[in-house]
Amino acid sequence: VEDDEDNLLAFYTTDNARSYHDRPLSTLGVDRETLPALEMLSTTYPGFVSIDSLPLATIEDRITFVSTLYEKGLVRTEYELEHSDDEGEDEPDSNEDDDDDETGKVISKRRKVQRESSDDDDDDDDEEEEDDDDE
Structure with missing residues (x-):
């Protein structure tokens, strides 16, 4: 969806469980350079794509x-990612919103990504609950 300033918005619901749907659609601003x-x-979903490609x-x-x-x-x-927060630096104990500072810190030796499916997440949760019941 384009807004008045020729910016693009992508809508998603990954943070909204299928059974509840209690949150409005989330949006992500996308500039024309990142659209491709x-x-x-x-x-390419459900296939994986190299970040380099x-x-x-x-x-x-x-x-x-x-x-x-x-x-x-x-x-x-x-x-699985090998996540590292700037090793050797002390993290402040503040609860400030550091979303912008966090961007770009997730770097993995294996750089392949896949668009996440909310259906897969719900299925994984169901399997975990079944495993807990078996114990």
Whole structure:
């Protein structure tokens, strides 16, 4: 969807459980330069895509783009991430909103991503509950 300033908005519901639907649609601002990368992820789902193959200008642009999608639950990795918060630096104990500072910190040795399916998440939760019942 385009707004009056020619910006694009992508709507998603990954933070809204299918059984509740109690939250309004979430939005993600998308500029025209990142739209081809978003379309690529969407059309290759459920396959995985290498971050290096995304049609963005620099590797920094690709990592920032994918990190933002990952933090919002819109992509998943093929392999478990090795997450690191600037090792060696002390983190302040404040609760300030540092979303912008966090963008780009999720970096993995295996850089493949997949658009996340809310159906998969719900199925995974059901399987975990069944496993708990078996114990």
